[in-house]
Amino acid sequence: MSSPAAAPLDLLYSETEEELRTAVRSLLAARCAPAAVLARIETGAPHDPELWRVLAADIGTAGLLVPEKLGGQGAGHREAAVVLEELGRAAAPVPYLTSAVLATEILLGCESAEAADLLRELAAGRRVCVPALPLTLAPGAPLPTPVRDSGGGSLGGSVGSVADAVCADVLLVLADTGLYAVPAGAAGVSRTPLVALDLTRPLAAVHLDGAAGTRLADPATARAAIAGALLSGAGLLASEQLGTAEWCLTETVAYLRTRHQFNRPLGSFQAVKHRLARLWLDVASARAAARAAADALATGAADAPLTVAVAQAYCSGVAVRAAEECVQLHGGIGMTWEHPAHLYLKRAKADSLALGTAGHHRGLVADFAELPAP
Amino acid sequence: MTAAALTAEHLRVRVRELLSAHPPATTAPAEFLRARFDAGLAWVHYPEGLGGLGAPRSLQAVVDAELEAAGAPDNDPRRIGIGLGMAAPTILAYGTEEQKRRFLRPLWLGEEVWCQLFSEPGAGSDLAALGTRAVREGGEGGDWVVDGQKVWTSSAHTARWAILIARTDPALPKHQGITYFLCDMTAPGVEVRPLRQITGEAEFNEVFLTGVRIPDAHRLGEVGQGWAVARTTLMNERVSIGGMRIPREGGMIAPVATAWRERPELRTHDLHGRLLELWVEAEVARLTGERLRQQLAQGQPGPEGSGMKLTFARLNQEISGLEVELLGEEGLLYEDWTLRRPEIVDFTGRDAGYRYLRAKGNSIEGGTSEILLNIVAERVLGLPAEPRDDKDLAWKDLAR
Ligand SMILES: Cc1cc2nc3c(=O)[nH]c(=O)nc-3n(C[C@H](O)[C@H](O)[C@H](O)COP(=O)(O)OP(=O)(O)OC[C@H]3O[C@@H](n4cnc5c(N)ncnc54)[C@H](O)[C@@H]3O)c2cc1C
Numbered sequence: 001m002s003s004p005a006a007a008p009l010d011l012l013y014s015e016t017e018e019e020l021r022t023a024v025r026s027l028l029a030a031r032c033a034p035a036a037v038l039a040r041i042e043t044g045a046p047h048d049p050e051l052w053r054v055l056a057a058d059i060g061t062a063g064l065l066v067p068e069k070l071g072g073q074g075a076g077h078r079e080a081a082v083v084l085e086e087l088g089r090a091a092a093p094v095p096y097l098t099s100a101v102l103a104t105e106i107l108l109g110c111e112s113a114e115a116a117d118l119l120r121e122l123a124a125g126r127r128v129c130v131p132a133l134p135l136t137l138a139p140g141a142p143l144p145t146p147v148r149d150s151g152g153g154s155l156g157g158s159v160g161s162v163a164d165a166v167c168a169d170v171l172l173v174l175a176d177t178g179l180y181a182v183p184a185g186a187a188g189v190s191r192t193p194l195v196a197l198d199l200t201r202p203l204a205a206v207h208l209d210g211a212a213g214t215r216l217a218d219p220a221t222a223r224a225a226i227a228g229a230l231l232s233g234a235g236l237l238a239s240e241q242l243g244t245a246e247w248c249l250t251e252t253v254a255y256l257r258t259r260h261q262f263n264r265p266l267g268s269f270q271a272v273k274h275r276l277a278r279l280w281l282d283v284a285s286a287r288a289a290a291r292a293a294a295d296a297l298a299t300g301a302a303d304a305p306l307t308v309a310v311a312q313a314y315c316s317g318v319a320v321r322a323a324e325e326c327v328q329l330h331g332g333i334g335m336t337w338e339h340p341a342h343l344y345l346k347r348a349k350a351d352s353l354a355l356g357t358a359g360h361h362r363g364l365v366a367d368f369a370e371l372p373a374p
Numbered sequence: 375m376t377a378a379a380l381t382a383e384h385l386r387v388r389v390r391e392l393l394s395a396h397p398p399a400t401t402a403p404a405e406f407l408r409a410r411f412d413a414g415l416a417w418v419h420y421p422e423g424l425g426g427l428g429a430p431r432s433l434q435a436v437v438d439a440e441l442e443a444a445g446a447p448d449n450d451p452r453r454i455g456i457g458l459g460m461a462a463p464t465i466l467a468y469g470t471e472e473q474k475r476r477f478l479r480p481l482w483l484g485e486e487v488w489c490q491l492f493s494e495p496g497a498g499s500d501l502a503a504l505g506t507r508a509v510r511e512g513g514e515g516g517d518w519v520v521d522g523q524k525v526w527t528s529s530a531h532t533a534r535w536a537i538l539i540a541r542t543d544p545a546l547p548k549h550q551g552i553t554y555f556l557c558d559m560t561a562p563g564v565e566v567r568p569l570r571q572i573t574g575e576a577e578f579n580e581v582f583l584t585g586v587r588i589p590d591a592h593r594l595g596e597v598g599q600g601w602a603v604a605r606t607t608l609m610n611e612r613v614s615i616g617g618m619r620i621p622r623e624g625g626m627i628a629p630v631a632t633a634w635r636e637r638p639e640l641r642t643h644d645l646h647g648r649l650l651e652l653w654v655e656a657e658v659a660r661l662t663g664e665r666l667r668q669q670l671a672q673g674q675p676g677p678e679g680s681g682m683k684l685t686f687a688r689l690n691q692e693i694s695g696l697e698v699e700l701l702g703e704e705g706l707l708y709e710d711w712t713l714r715r716p717e718i719v720d721f722t723g724r725d726a727g728y729r730y731l732r733a734k735g736n737s738i739e740g741g742t743s744e745i746l747l748n749i750v751a752e753r754v755l756g757l758p759a760e761p762r763d764d765k766d767l768a769w770k771d772l773a774r
Contacts, residue, residue, distance in 0.1 A: 005621070005622060006621065006622040006660075009661070009664070010668070011661065011664060011665035011668055012665070012668050012669065012672065253755050253756070253757065256757070257756065257757060257758065264758070264761070265757075265758050267751075267757040267758055268757065268758035268759070268760070268761065270748065270760065272757075273747065273748065273751035273752070273755075273757050274744070274747040274748075274751065276751055276755055276757065277747040277748075277750035277751040277754075277755065278747065280681070280750055280754060280755055281681045281684060281685060281750070284662060284678045284681055285658045285659065285661075285662045285681075285685070286658075287662075287665070288658060288661040288662040288664070288665040289658045289661055289662075291661075291665065292661045310654050310657050310658060313650075313651075313654045314654055314655070314658050362647075362650040362651065362654060363650075365650055365653060365654055366646070366650055369623070369631070369653060370635060371631060371634055371635070371646075371649060371650065371653065372638075372641075373641070373643065373646050374638075374641035374642055374643055374646060
């Protein structure tokens with residue numbers, strides 16, 4: 001047996017996608033420049049609700065994955081991927097991946113009226129909803145159920161490392177009796193902020209003690225919905241990682257063209273040039289891998305799980321490498337708190353754990369491509 | 375019909391006409407290839423009368439797929455790679471009408487094999503420093519007499535013609551005094567000597583040129599403009615080395631993946647980790663090439679092209695190295711060290727040891743990886759050029 005044949009993929013950007021990119025990029029340039037992100041994380045409340053409102057509601061990016069009949073844009077994964085590229089490039093502290101991708105995909109998989117109502121709210125950018133699951137949860141890994149229903153939808157338990165929980169209006173909670181939408185401010189719900197490596201995607205531990213919520217799906221439907229969301233999330237995270245890597249490369253090239261030592265621009269030294277050329281190659285390849293994943297998800301290609309695993313196995317490493325090179329090649333200034341390089345390094349490293357490590361995804365490749373372990 | 379109006383559907387119709395007039399099953403391969411060339415389906419983006427239809431380049435894939443599906447013979451591109459990949463586009467771009475008509479048809483048909491007389495013992499990466507001399511006899515329109523030594527010339531032993539660059543004015547700076555020629559490999563004074571390489575074979579050669587006469591009609595481009603012409607060749611060389619279309623798990627990763635599946639006794643955890651890493655990288659390289667082709671088809675050539683050869687070389691070397699290790703005791707063996715002078719470079723038909731050794735050339739031939747990284751850094755990323763002190767010096771005054 002050999003590995004599954006590849007579906008034909010469209011790996012370019014369409015005109016509409018480029019227009020969407022332009023809108024998102026100019027918003028982020030105005031509202032989310034690196035200096036502004038640095039200033040925000042100092043305050044301990046990195047999320048920018050105003051930026052989110054414009055991005056989610058005015059530009060309409062929150063509803064890209066939601067069908068028009070539920071108030072969304074009825075676009076798809078390719079468009080959402082472009083948004084994530086730009087958010088990655090800005091290390092933007094907004095709950096896009098968690099609310100507009102993961103929670104949205106879970107709700108789309110629930111197929112209940114309650115889920116549809118909530119989707120309308122998310123697509124309109126009126127509410128933020130995040131899954132109460134650890135950010136490290138990967139497609140293909142067993143789902144944890146630390147939350148128990150002690151009867152009549154009274155939920156109890158704790159989940160750690162929940163991304164963006166602090167800014168969520170609604171938490172999606174997987175319990176032994178199904179999936180629940182729990183208002184974040186409800187009685188019996190507490191969120192304990194954790195000190196996170198990535199300052200731009202805050203984490204919290206969620207504790208439930210007799211919290212009540214609306215049941216959205218039975219356990220089997222809930223698990224299938226979450227599995228599908230984790231696949232999409234992992235595939236689209238590759239685009240965020242691409243954006244991160246791109247910023248790091250562009251910024252480093254620009255710096256080394258103008259920084260002089262030894263009476264020459266540093267970028268004229270071959271030892272430096274070759275490193276940057278290799279990084280460019282990696283980024284160009286990451287773009288192909290991330291686009292492939294987005295397109296495979298958008299078209300529901302039979303080999304989408306393999307294409308997603310390939311993209312994650314590849315793009316995580318490229319983002320980390322790009323951020324590490326960015327710090328190193330900026331020299332002393334790269335080690336400072338004032339320079340934004342660290343925001344990207346922290347984001348890239350945290351992203352390399354999010355939704356499965358590269359190693360986990362290589363394991364999935366082994367399954368899909370039938371290259372079994374010894 | 376104008377070229378712009380030619381669509382995939384038109385080409386499919388023409389392919390069907392060709393196939394029904396010359397059914398591959400009952401037509402001699404050479405006969406079929408001639409008919410294909412004359413139908414303009416050899417390289418569709420070439421002009422009519424020269425094997426093409428002036429169609430968009432992207433439509434070649436349509437033609438190739440239809441012909442492959444019909445079991446049509448090909449012209450063995452591995453045997454005539456230098457002709458197809460480098461000589462032809464250069465002749466098309468710079469040749470006179472007469473040169474195009476004389477050379478392109480037998481080239482494409484594989485009746486005439488081409489080789490590339492560029493590198494010299496003293497001019498490799500710094501190709502423009504070459505010293506092979508061409509002197510004109512009897513003024514304007516007279517024959518050229520060439521003396522010098524070329525090296526690493528692949529397929530010189532099977533070639534009928536060569537693309538050749540030689541110095542015609544040593545008093546000018548090195549890039550300026552060069553002229554480009556089409557050299558008859560059967561002319562008196564051309565001597566080809568095999569050079570054995572690390573695989574044991576003599577795939578490339580030394581070529582000694584002693585008083586070789588080349589008629590002025592076989593000069594390509596203007597006198598002294600040879601460097602510009604050569605750049606067309608080199609650009610095409612890089613694309614043709616790294617730009618092949620391959621299916622998922624095509625190329626070098628295929629034999630390793632097959633061995634892994636079929637021979638569980640060879641598996642170890644360490645090899646598994648490395649295999650998966652390379653499998654992923656090979657798949658990403660395939661996607662990157664695919665994306666590049668999609669950009670080209672849309673008329674937005676991206677700079678990714680210069681990177682493909684770098685990736686291709688690195689992956690071939692890492693994968694073939696892993697393959698030798700995977701084979702265990704068998705990896706200690708080599709199929710045959712007999713000195714041979716092969717007609718083609720055959721990666722897939724040979725064993726792992728050969729692949730491992732031959733792949734070492736991938737980062738040297740057609741521009742070394744170091745040189746290609748410089749090109750990416752300078753032309754794609756816009757980093758400052760290497761400082762150089764040879765630019766305005768006459769070639770004859772350069773250090774050697
Ligand atoms: C299998 C094979 C087939 C070939 N076939 C042909 C052929 O058919 N026709 C033909 O004309 N030629 C052919 N070549 C020659 C090939 O193009 C040259 O070998 C190549 O361009 C390198 O030149 P060189 O060997 O002189 O190495 P050098 O230029 O001497 O380089 C030696 C080392 O120094 C590095 N280096 C050189 N310059 C720089 C720089 N500026 N910065 C950093 N590093 C540098 C190189 O990367 C290399 O690692 C072939 C070579 C091989 C291996």
